[in-house]
Amino acid sequence: MKTKLTEIFRHYNSYYNLGYSLNISERNIGLSGGLHYNFKKLIEIGYKQVVEKYKESLNFQERTKGINIEDIPTFTLLHELGHALMCSANPVMFYKQYQAWKVTHRNNPLEISADEFAKQEIIKWK
């Protein structure tokens, strides 16, 4: 799993010249196992943690309809890479929009488009 996630990360990081770092861990890291929305340019994935979160969260299952549970870590990484792309395009705008939507995470357009990016890209990594 770690090898596959690293390969996927490296592809997008170099293709889009993101300059990000990746931390993949079996352990629980961060709140959601996702991206740190700051200027660290770091994506952290707790790849077991995201599967646990998926099992417990109907909202997460709804968001990832049609995606197999074994692909959830890949989906999560691609989702975070989607955010990294948006953030690289316009960091100030990204953080402003993100802060504005923080409370109502579920309908956040930044989350919806990161999900769309992940769904569009995941078929390339089967």
Ligand SMILES: [Zn+2]
């Ligand atoms: Zn997100």
